Amino acid sequence: MSLNLTMASEVLPPEEGEAEGCIQCQKGSKMVLFVTGRCHWGCDYCPLSDNRRETPDMFANERRCSNWEEVIEEARAMRATGTGITGGDPMLDFEKTVEAVQVLKKEMGADHHIHCYTSIPMGAEKAKQLALAGLDEIRFHLLDLTMDRYLESIESGVEHGMEVGVELPVEPDKESQLFALLEQLENSPVSFLNLNELEITIGNQENMDVRGFNLAGGITAAAEGSAELALRLKDSCVDKRLNVKFCTSKYKDAGQLRNRFRRRGLATLRPYEILSDDDTIVFGAVLTTAEHGADEFAELQGELNLTDGWIRYNDTSQRIEIPLSLAENLAEHLEVAVVMVEVHPTHNRLEVGMVHLNSYR
Numbered sequence: 001m002s003l004n005l006t007m008a009s010e011v012l013p014p015e016e017g018e019a020e021g022c023i024q025c026q027k028g029s030k031m032v033l034f035v036t037g038r039c040h041w042g043c044d045y046c047p048l049s050d051n052r053r054e055t056p057d058m059f060a061n062e063r064r065c066s067n068w069e070e071v072i073e074e075a076r077a078m079r080a081t082g083t084g085i086t087g088g089d090p091m092l093d094f095e096k097t098v099e100a101v102q103v104l105k106k107e108m109g110a111d112h113h114i115h116c117y118t119s120i121p122m123g124a125e126k127a128k129q130l131a132l133a134g135l136d137e138i139r140f141h142l143l144d145l146t147m148d149r150y151l152e153s154i155e156s157g158v159e160h161g162m163e164v165g166v167e168l169p170v171e172p173d174k175e176s177q178l179f180a181l182l183e184q185l186e187n188s189p190v191s192f193l194n195l196n197e198l199e200i201t202i203g204n205q206e207n208m209d210v211r212g213f214n215l216a217g218g219i220t221a222a223a224e225g226s227a228e229l230a231l232r233l234k235d236s237c238v239d240k241r242l243n244v245k246f247c248t249s250k251y252k253d254a255g256q257l258r259n260r261f262r263r264r265g266l267a268t269l270r271p272y273e274i275l276s277d278d279d280t281i282v283f284g285a286v287l288t289t290a291e292h293g294a295d296e297f298a299e300l301q302g303e304l305n306l307t308d309g310w311i312r313y314n315d316t317s318q319r320i321e322i323p324l325s326l327a328e329n330l331a332e333h334l335e336v337a338v339v340m341v342e343v344h345p346t347h348n349r350l351e352v353g354m355v356h357l358n359s360y361r
Contacts, residue, residue: 028259082113131160172225265345284327
């Protein structure tokens with residue numbers, strides 16, 4: 001059975017006044033740098049998965065990294081034009097966050113745009129340190145939906161050259177607080193407000209059930225009522241100074257993420273691989289064994305007269321990888337399993353599908 005899903009993968013045109021971090025993210029050209037899983041707030045809507053929650057580990061996109069060399073390698077692998085620093089909360093490992101900004105600016109260039117997302121009012125001095133390190137943009141998640149505790153940090157960030165915004169999930173039961181916040185933001189140094197559709201995930205489902213939130217329906221993780229409230233908030237600011245952007249759950253998953261996958265896939269394709277319409281990497285393979293793999297690889301390369309790069313022996317997966325079109329032609333002539341392999345264009349190349357092209361298993 002073949003199931004075709006409509007995917008929101010197009011790059012949306014930027015709105016007037018939209019933050020540069022959002023523009024690059026929509027293109028899929030921003031690396032996501034997860035500096036720490038530590039966070040002391042315990043928000044009941046936090047969507048973080050168990051393998052990242054409270055971990056000190058660092059991830060560049062989907063890749064677990066133990067040093068800055070690996071982070072830069074991932075940035076170059078996707079030809080990143082910028083980086084979004086997140087967590088957990090990056091301010092709970094402030095020194096690592098500052099170092100991340102410095103390393104990225106040094107290795108990727110001064111025009112590599114970096115934004116950071118935090119719930120912590122870090123104060124004027126730390127905001128200044130981040131700006132001096134080269135942070136271009138900072139987004140505050142106002143936990144109590146008021147600016148009081150964050151104003152000092154916001155003013156310092158603006159004073160030292162950062163673009164400062166607010167980014168929040170839209171909780172359907174917080175309508176009055178969110179509309180009151182709009183009035184505060186309109187009379188503040190904050191230049192933009194990003195509203196994210198609230199999501200119900202494995203990490204927060206039990207808490208969302210307690211609060212009475214249901215899925216909006218369809219193939220989405222969105223909470224019912226979140227989008228409708230976000231659009232009312234956005235519409236109320238049409239004639240105001242503050243730029244308000246609404247990012248749907250569907251677009252974050254099927255648009256921004258998929259655009260990033262496509263970008264990394266195109267940048268890292270081996271000669272024998274192709275990028276599918278679903279932005280996965282596809283190639284053909286002849287299955288082999290550890291005992292005979294090297295010899296069969298040499299024999300097949302010689303018989304087919306394939307130059308280096310167009311054929312590869314994958315000893316981990318015990319297969320000889322070749323162009324899919326060639327595998328399809330060989331399938332009926334070889335008395336071994338010939339397959340089509342599909343992987344995600346991530347660092348660890350997660351295998352998402354294998355189709356046998358002949359009857360051998």
